[in-house]
Amino acid sequence: MRMGRVLALVAGALVLCIAGLGLAVYFTRDEDNLQADNLLAENFTKAVTLAPQNDGKVELPALARFEWDRVLLVQPGTSRAAISQRLGHEWTGIDTVDGGDLLLFVKDGKVVRFADYRGSNTFEGFERPFDEIAREDATFAVRDRVVRPTG
Structure with a gap:
């Protein structure tokens, strides 16, 4: 007992x-804070790293197979306030660890996912601190450790 x-x-x-x-x-x-899509970040970084061996191109729509209509490429070090102003609403994404370029995937004016570039290549030929790229134009050329728009 x-x-x-x-x-x-x-x-x-x-x-x-x-x-x-x-x-x-x-x-x-x-609930309002977005987390980085780590798998997408790793896959994008890997695709950029391996691009010189695979025709020198990275096709973002092939990596990001979810609904989005444009991607906003954000320069490292851009303030949260500047991102919020550019988006037209408060940016609530969690800061990433590596601090590389951010890719904010937007559908109908709302960020649906985001990832960060975690490699050592540089991004050139893009408008800074923001460049907005339509899904159909989101293919990048990689040569000599530099990522550039193809269009």
Whole structure:
């Protein structure tokens, strides 16, 4: 009988701890913050790195196979306020670790995903600090460690 009470108390304490953790997560979350798409960031970086071996081109629509109509290329170091002003609404994306160029994928005026370039190549020939590129034009040429627009 005594062992049953102890087990019931332990089970009750465990339920309370799990419920407390659940509530802590629920009340401290921020649904408005976008996270970087790490897989897309890694795939884009890899495609840029391997481009000289594969005809020198990176076709962004082939890597980003979700709904988007334009991509906004953002220069590293651009302020959150400047990005918000350019988008026309508050930019709530989480800062990325590597601090490379950002690619904000936009559909109907709203950012649906974003990724960052994590390699050491440079981006040239783009308008800075922002360049807006339509999906059908989002193919980049890579040569001598420099990424350029193809159009």
